[in-house]
Amino acid sequence: MKAVVFEAHGGVEVLSCRDWPDPEPRAQDVIVRVRAVGLNYLDIFARRGMPNVTIPLPFISGGDIAGEIESLGAAVTGWRVGERVVVNPKTADGLIGEEIQGGLAERVRVPASNLVRLPDAVDDDTAAAVPINFGTALRMLTTIGNLRAGETILVLGASGGVGTACVQVAKMIGAEVLAAAGSAAKLEQLRAIGADHAIDYAAEDFSRRAWDLSGKRGVDVVVNFTGGDTFVPSMRALARHGRLLVCGATAGYAPPIDLRYLWRRELQVLGSTGYAQADIEAAIALVAEGRLKPAIGHRFPLAETAAAQQLLEDRAFFGKIVINP
Structure with missing residues (x-):
């Protein structure tokens, strides 16, 4: 072969x-x-x-x-x-x-x-x-992150496989979705798959923009699989009792951290290491039903x-x- x-x-x-x-x-x-x-x-x-x-x-x-x-x-x-x-x-x-x-x-x-x-x-x-991207997104947003209808979520690196899956899963759940990517073309595509707001992190501070879009209260959930210098800005974007979901470190595995945000806003940092077979089975069923579309x-x-x-x-x-x- x-x-x-x-x-x-x-x-x-x-x-x-x-x-x-x-x-x-x-x-x-x-x-x-x-x-x-x-x-x-x-x-x-x-x-x-x-x-x-x-x-x-x-x-x-x-x-x-x-x-x-x-x-x-x-x-x-x-x-x-x-x-x-x-x-x-x-x-x-x-x-x-x-x-x-x-x-x-x-x-x-x-x-x-x-x-x-x-x-x-x-x-x-x-x-x-489907398997790695949508399995990861389903488990991270539901089993780990407990994302609920009516909450706000910011997805960093939203134009990739896991990112686009998170945008669609969050929208399916009924959350308000803020999606961050690095070009106007990608932002337009993110809007087309369900993002309510698209943030160009190459042109503006994604943390400040998310704070403004949330009415200056912060978002309920941030999805971060980049790490590196995006970690502290992700914490700044969160509302009190917000959840920072981490499933990777493509930009660096030892990021700085500002503990003041952690204790003052009583934030949760939650790791998610992937998916189970049941997540893949559920994702395939949702795709077959037309509720998700890779x-x-x-x-x-x-x-x-x-x-x-x-x-x-x-x-x-x-x-x-x-x-x-």
């Missing part, structure tokens, strides 16, 4: 689309014929290398996978060849695309317990935009994965970038 492989950590130049042995299923596994893979920053981190994470080289990344079952392990029951599925990448053996070989290939081995059936109403590209900005063939990852790394995209093997 063809796969996108890197044998050393580095820039996109280490990626090679080449022949790779077909995976073999264990007793409880299936082989999925991959039809679409959604890119994530995890693919960038895996390729670059991550502190305290050993990635087995040579390696294939890619965790957001949709396709159909091509073959079954000897002990697999309840599934049949040809069924369309999406994959929960969190397996008992590790994370697909980070710790075990991923889906940027024509085929991938997946434990049968990590499969979610795809309704006919959900196409492969759309399905590949935004897909770009599609690339497998051989052009390097160009796709460069687009992701440069943040020159909106929504999700999908690879079609």
Whole structure:
């Protein structure tokens, strides 16, 4: 089969689309014929290398996978060849695309317990935009953040995969949504998917703008997966008893913090580490019902994965970038 492989950590130049042995299923596994893979920053981190994470080289990344079952392990029951599925990448053996070989290939081995059936109403590209992004957004905003109808929420970095998912989930819940991004074109697209207010953080102080838009009371919830120098401004944007939801650190994992806001406003800083299979199942059902609609900005063939990852790394995209093997 063809796969996108890197044998050393580095820039996109280490990626090679080449022949790779077909995976073999264990007793409880299936082989999925991959039809679409959604890119994530995890693919960038895996390729670059991550502190305290050993990635087995040579390696294939890619965790957001949709396709159909091509073959079954000897002990697999309840599934049949040809069924369309999406994959929960969190397996008992590790994370697909980070710790075990991923889906940027024509085929991938997946434990049968990590499969979610795809309704006919959900196409492969759309399905590949759901698991990590919408699973993360659903769990973070509902299970962790307890976002309620009528509350206000500020989503930073709202034009990416998780960001666009948070905008849609928050709007579905009935919150007033403030979405921050770095260009006029992205702001217009965010309004089109449900943002009530769009803030250009390249042109203005997002914290002050959110404070003004909230009637100078602050927002109830901020979603921050960037860290770095956005952390203290996020705290400043929050109302008394506000919740700061953290699910990543793409701009820096050791940000400064101003404890005065924390105690004076009795803020909560809540970490969210991803999703459970139930979140992915719920997200797929909501997409099938038309209540959520993943935004897909770009599609690339497998051989052009390097160009796709460069687009992701440069943040020159909106929504999700999908690879079609």
